[in-house]
Amino acid sequence: MLFKQLFEPVSSTYTYLLACPETGQCALIDPVIDTTKRDLEILQALDLKLTYTIDTHVHADHLTGALKLKQLTGSQICYPAMDQFSCVDIGLREGESFSIGNIELHPLFTPGHTDTHHCYIVNDQTHTLLFSGDALLIDACGRTDFQQGDATSLYHSIRDKLFTLPDETLVYPAHNYEGRFISTIAQEKKRNPRIKESTSLEDFTTIMNNLDLPYPQKIDFAVPGNHMCGQCPPDVPEEFRAPCNPYDQG
Secondary structure: OEEEEEEEOOOOEEEEEEEOOOOOOEEEEOOEHHHHHHHHHHHHHOOOOOOEEEOOOOOOOOOEOHHHHHHHHOOEEEEEHHHOOOOOOEEEOOOOOEEEOOEEEEEEEOOOOOOOOEEEEEEOOOOEEEEEEOOEEOOEEOOOOOOOOOHHHHHHHHHHHHHHOOOOOEEEEOEOOOOOOOEEHHHHHHHOOOOOOOOOHHHHHHHHHOOOOOOOOOHHHHHHHHOOOOOOOOOOOHHHOHHHOOOOOO
16 A cells, blocks of 8 residues: 655645555545645656545535545545535445555544544554544544534544554544644553543543634635535635636646
């Protein structure tokens, strides 16, 4: 399996490239519209054609690159099936594995940050990789104060599903704001300041209800735009409109 971790600095978003050398199929997990040019250049340099884009959830801090990449490459758009968006080509469900060539992707329903959030698990025969979206971050977890977020649901998603994965499972989150790249289930169970193995539901709920985080800068256009798989709504402010413009492949 060919694997790359890519970073978009404005929203501190990680995008993950997975490719199957045997078949040439590849996917981008949580692509960002702002980095479409970069992603296409990486695909070209690796002699890959994009087969799928896969989102973990409806993002509030950026527009997904799913639709723009589909328009440019013919890739298929994958989202959690329960979102039921008309723009989606393939709905992903817990209990139903999804193939990227010879790579098996296993969706895991993990509500709490949003009500339809999914993580994705891949076993490359050497390691188990968890693409945890915004559910579990490095020494943190996703906020629960918008988009049908719910602290109790997130607690159970992390404690009852993610923390039951093998300790050596590699955790690749959708964001990091402090220059960190990777964690493990063992580390998060031991030292995550919001939710560790010993944290009670009551304590977690108190922590989450008192985060006092700022209102996401792009949420008012990102959420409706991501319901359309990354289509730019007409009310995108001028300062954020550049990625919405047609991309000249030269």
